[in-house]
Amino acid sequence: MRVLGVDPGLTRCGVGVVEGVPGRPCTLVAYYVIYTDPQDELPTRLLHLDRNLTDLVAEHSPDSVAVERVFSQHNVRTVMGTAQAGAVAVLTAARAGLPVQMYTPSEVKAAVTGSGQADKAQMTAMVTRLLRLSEPPRPADAADALALAICHVWRGGTRAKVAAAARKGGYR
Numbered sequence: 001m002r003v004l005g006v007d008p009g010l011t012r013c014g015v016g017v018v019e020g021v022p023g024r025p026c027t028l029v030a031y032y033v034i035y036t037d038p039q040d041e042l043p044t045r046l047l048h049l050d051r052n053l054t055d056l057v058a059e060h061s062p063d064s065v066a067v068e069r070v071f072s073q074h075n076v077r078t079v080m081g082t083a084q085a086g087a088v089a090v091l092t093a094a095r096a097g098l099p100v101q102m103y104t105p106s107e108v109k110a111a112v113t114g115s116g117q118a119d120k121a122q123m124t125a126m127v128t129r130l131l132r133l134s135e136p137p138r139p140a141d142a143a144d145a146l147a148l149a150i151c152h153v154w155r156g157g158t159r160a161k162v163a164a165a166a167r168k169g170g171y172r
Contacts, residue, residue: 001157002029004062005149006053006089007141008070010081011038013049013089014141017060018131020153028131029060031142046088053092065093066152068144069102103151108144111151123147 001021007014013034020026034052036045057065067090070083086102093100106116113126124143128136130150137143 001064001153002060002062003064003066003149003152003157004057004060004093005066005145005147005152006086007068007144007148008082008085008089009141010045010049010085011036012139012141013053013085014139014143014145015053015056016137016142016146016149017056017062018146018149018153020150022154022156025130025132026150026153028133028146031137031146032056033139033141042084046084049085049088050092053089054095057092057096057098062098064099064101064152064157065089066148067093067100067102068108068148069104071104099157101152101155101157103148108147108151111154112147120144 002017002019005016005018014031015034016031017029018026019029034049036048067086070079070086090100109118109123110116112118112130113122115122118126120140124136124140127143127146127150131146137146
């Protein structure tokens with residue numbers, strides 16, 4: 001299964017692509033960070049994000065997309081930007097006919113490190129080790145996106161399999 005993981009952010013949006021099957025190590029395909037200029041108007045930033053995500057979906061042909069679910073923070077402005085970027089990622093996947101699964105940060109941390117309380121350094125170290133990389137993916141947004149994709153593969157992407165089979169006429 002090939003999964004495109006998205007760590008949504010309005011200024012920096014991490015994107016990671018991995019291949020794998022549950023219970024086995026995943027293989028890195030690629031990772032990116034999409035940047036938008038905070039000085040640009042919101043519609044311009046969202047459009048830039050959509051165009052880049054659309055291009056990456058077309059380039060990598062994932063079977064499904066995993067997006068980080070926005071969680072409550074004290075900074076409402078940050079939460080709003082993250083939610084808007086996450087919605088663009090979901091819309092991009094839906095437009096491509098891909099199944100989408102959303103995961104909370106603690107779900108991803110638990111799946112990748114064994115602890116839902118892991119910090120960024122632990123997450124990056126585990127992603128580096130699990131994908132057998134010579135150096136950590138930078139910035140942390142890229143590592144988080146790869147962790148999302150790994151989490152989805154290891155959780156079996158059950159909804160992704162059902163949706164993909166339905167698109168091909170396998171489930172009715």
